[in-house]
Amino acid sequence: MSLDPAYLEYPHRREGYDHSLYEWSAIHQRPPVRWPEGKSVAVFLCVTLEWFPILPDGPFKAPGHMVTPYPDYRHYTVRDYGNRVAVWRMLDAFAKAGVTASFAVNAAVAERYPKLVEAVQQGGHEIIAHSTDMNGTIDSSLGEEAERALVADALGRLEAATGEMPKGWLSIARSQSWRTLDLLAEHGLEYCCDWVNDELPYRFANGVVDLPLSAELSDRTIIAAQQHSAEAWGEMMRDAFGFLSREAAAQGSARLLPMELTPYIIGQPFRIAALESLLADLAARPEAWFASGSAITENWTSQQ
Amino acid sequence: MQEGAPDPGLYDYHPYRGRRKIAWPEGKTCAVWVAPNLEYYEIDPPANPHRKAWARPHPDVTGYSYRDHSNRVSHWRMADAMERHGFPGSVSLSVALCDHHPDVVADGAARGWEFFSHGIYNTRYSYGMDEAQERAIIEDSIATVERATGQRIRGWLAPALTHTPRTLDLLAEYGLDYTCDLYHDDQVQEVKVASGRLASIPYSLEVNDHYGFNVYGMSGREYADCLVRQFERLAAEGEQSGTVMCIPLHAYLIGQPHRIGPFEEALRHIAADPRCWKARAGEIVDAWRAQQ
Numbered sequence: 302m303s304l305d306p307a308y309l310e311y312p313h314r315r316e317g318y319d320h321s322l323y324e325w326s327a328i329h330q331r332p333p334v335r336w337p338e339g340k341s342v343a344v345f346l347c348v349t350l351e352w353f354p355i356l357p358d359g360p361f362k363a364p365g366h367m368v369t370p371y372p373d374y375r376h377y378t379v380r381d382y383g384n385r386v387a388v389w390r391m392l393d394a395f396a397k398a399g400v401t402a403s404f405a406v407n408a409a410v411a412e413r414y415p416k417l418v419e420a421v422q423q424g425g426h427e428i429i430a431h432s433t434d435m436n437g438t439i440d441s442s443l444g445e446e447a448e449r450a451l452v453a454d455a456l457g458r459l460e461a462a463t464g465e466m467p468k469g470w471l472s473i474a475r476s477q478s479w480r481t482l483d484l485l486a487e488h489g490l491e492y493c494c495d496w497v498n499d500e501l502p503y504r505f506a507n508g509v510v511d512l513p514l515s516a517e518l519s520d521r522t523i524i525a526a527q528q529h530s531a532e533a534w535g536e537m538m539r540d541a542f543g544f545l546s547r548e549a550a551a552q553g554s555a556r557l558l559p560m561e562l563t564p565y566i567i568g569q570p571f572r573i574a575a576l577e578s579l580l581a582d583l584a585a586r587p588e589a590w591f592a593s594g595s596a597i598t599e600n601w602t603s604q605q
Numbered sequence: 606m607q608e609g610a611p612d613p614g615l616y617d618y619h620p621y622r623g624r625r626k627i628a629w630p631e632g633k634t635c636a637v638w639v640a641p642n643l644e645y646y647e648i649d650p651p652a653n654p655h656r657k658a659w660a661r662p663h664p665d666v667t668g669y670s671y672r673d674h675s676n677r678v679s680h681w682r683m684a685d686a687m688e689r690h691g692f693p694g695s696v697s698l699s700v701a702l703c704d705h706h707p708d709v710v711a712d713g714a715a716r717g718w719e720f721f722s723h724g725i726y727n728t729r730y731s732y733g734m735d736e737a738q739e740r741a742i743i744e745d746s747i748a749t750v751e752r753a754t755g756q757r758i759r760g761w762l763a764p765a766l767t768h769t770p771r772t773l774d775l776l777a778e779y780g781l782d783y784t785c786d787l788y789h790d791d792q793v794q795e796v797k798v799a800s801g802r803l804a805s806i807p808y809s810l811e812v813n814d815h816y817g818f819n820v821y822g823m824s825g826r827e828y829a830d831c832l833v834r835q836f837e838r839l840a841a842e843g844e845q846s847g848t849v850m851c852i853p854l855h856a857y858l859i860g861q862p863h864r865i866g867p868f869e870e871a872l873r874h875i876a877a878d879p880r881c882w883k884a885r886a887g888e889i890v891d892a893w894r895a896q897q
Contacts, residue, residue: 303735308651309742311725314704320648320664325706328678361661441662475667495666498673500862516667517861527822537824541863548682548862558862 322482323505333554334501334604340590341549342542343597344583345559346402347471347494347514348391350417352409352434353380359438363473364521365563366435380565384414387568392424394573398580400591402562405431405471405494408458418463427593429469430455430490441478452484469494469594475516485509492598500545500557502601510598512559519561524572531567531575538579546588557597606797608770615773615787616794616805627792627847627896633882634843635836636889637875639692640785640808640853641683641718642762643709645699646672647728655732656767672857676706679860684716686869690876694718695886697762697785697853700746701725703753714754719885721785722746724764731767739769743779759887760785762808777801783890791839791848793893804890806849813853818864825864829871840880849889 313319336343355377357366365380367373395402404421406428411418421428432438433455439448452470460466468491472481475495485493486507494514502512516522518541523534538560545556567576583589592600607614629636649663659665687694696713698720703710713720724731725742734742742764750758761776762785773784777798784796785808796803810816812835817828832852839848859868875881884892 303738304653304733305651308653308729309738311701313647314701314725316704316707318648318705319645325676327676327681327708329681441664472666475670476661477664477666478662479664496670496673497667498670498677500674500678513670515861516671518863527818527824529822529824533824536826537863540825540866541861544862544866556862 321506323503323511326503328499328501329552331501331554333552334601336555336590336600338590341555341588342545343555343557343590343592344400344542345512345514345557345592345594345597346395346400346562347559347594348388348402348404348562348564349431349471350384350388350404350406350410350564351380351431352384352407352413353377354434354436358436360440360442361438361474361476363435363438383563383565383568384410384417387564387573388417389420390568390573391562391564391576392420394577394580395426396424397577398584400580400584401425401427401593401596402591403427403429403469403594405429406459407431407434407437408455408462409434411459411462415462422463427469427595428459428463428465428467429471429494429594430459430467431471432473433458435473438473438476439478439481440476443478445480448478448480449484449487452488456488468492469512469598471495471514475514482507482509492594494594501555502557502598504605510602512594512598513557514559514561516561518559519563520567521561521563524566531572534567535575535579539582542583542586542589546586549588606770606773613770614797616789616796619790619794621791624792624846626845627893629843629847629882629892631882633847634880635840635848635850636882636884636892637692637836637850637852638695638884638886638889639687640697640851640886641680641687641694641713642697642723642853642855643680643699643702643713644672644675644723644727644855645702645705647726650726650728653730653732656730656765658728675856675860676702676709679856679865680709680712682865683854683856683860684712686865686872688716689869690872692872692876692883693885695760696720697723698750699723699725699727699764700749703749707753710753714756719759719887720750720754720756721758721760721762721783721886722750723762727765730765731763731769731772734769736771736775739771739775743775747779759783759890760806762786773803774799777803783886785886791842792846793849793890795897804893806886806890807851808853809851812851814855814858815853818858825861825867828864829867832868832871833874836875836878836881840878843880
């Protein structure tokens, strides 16, 4: 038994990465970053607004997609609960705490629920692109023209429904193909939230900025996958904020706390209080800068 | 091992009760070693017929960038926490990291860490290798780590825990002292090899941060509590005969901002206990070997 000799050849074994998408740099060796008014921890709230067609399609099934045989009313309707009920609780919670979020919106949600889009915009929140709908997944099995069409379709429909062109992009399940970064640049997008390898923004070789939206710190991971309570989730966020504010002080450089929020998960009646109390606590911390993805990215860019 | 036999014959049965006393230095009862995995996962590795590297067609952005967090951000955070409480690292190293991110390896070396091999990449599996191919990865590991750190590797943790029936024999033949691949005991044990000798040092999957977070879904506080309980029990049992506790880590997991604080509290607790011997893997194997 033996493997193809090529299995023991390493053509990309060299200093730096085994790709040329971005360069390596250790966070503590970079020039210090400072947020406005001396704040040291930018809190990036990113709410995903998702519409799951009851018939799954696309290169792979998005997290949260249908589970039982067609017609899966159970999962279809509970996802819809997020857009009908839960997100409204979250908008109230943001207003009460006086904080700003970014909403990663499927184009189909913007088209189907104009009152929701209006409320998000009136709340002073940012809308970023989150594909067409939850069948609009990307990976390398998607052809170039199909992917280009998907990005253009998502952006065109979002612009038509919201009146503005999004600056940011979040892929479903953070999944990209080899071409995605270039297609985002080609369509004028300034940043994406897909790569989770850092805790500050950084720039890809093609100019697009990554604003890392940690999957570890999402309600889907902590509550739905790891099965913790909303209160335990809140405790983890407080632990993270406390640690980052201490690290920022020790290293003299600002930090970023991303928090991905899914209405049908965190916006349930028995969980929403955990979000409300967390927002109230963090908003009272002098180190906290609640900001949209664009505001964080622009501020960071101005310091580079 | 006995290839094809239902029991691979890696070691003799040796009941926990009634063993000869192992004595650790200065009367300590539990040797605690911290094993950070410093790894490199390739974004688009060649396919191994026995195992896929990534779940989806590459690039698996989440999988790759999740692990890259270690080399950009969390390694430094984890290493500082270990150093503050006096724990050196014994590193399971994807040796190609010496080429890709030499700063990370140099940082570990400067902190007095010991390096052993975890294969070339954690995306190249031993399944299906012939003997010459397996020798090539061992020889590559020895040469690469020696060039990067001046250290001669003494141990092995198979890349992505992938083995062949001859792996342990080859490690002994090349003069390596220990393997981290067998999880049958809380004390160092002799492994049956074709020639020479090889010790099995307790590593752990159950208190590995990967199992804690990604298999058992623990919070950082729950995981830290497990480490303290694991230590308390092993330190008490070590009054009879010295035990070994391994804390296997991945910076991209333990170094997340919501976990590193509780983890550091667990390290503080263990470090402050007079029964704790903070050691490198090689020192533990040497102290055990001297008593055989």
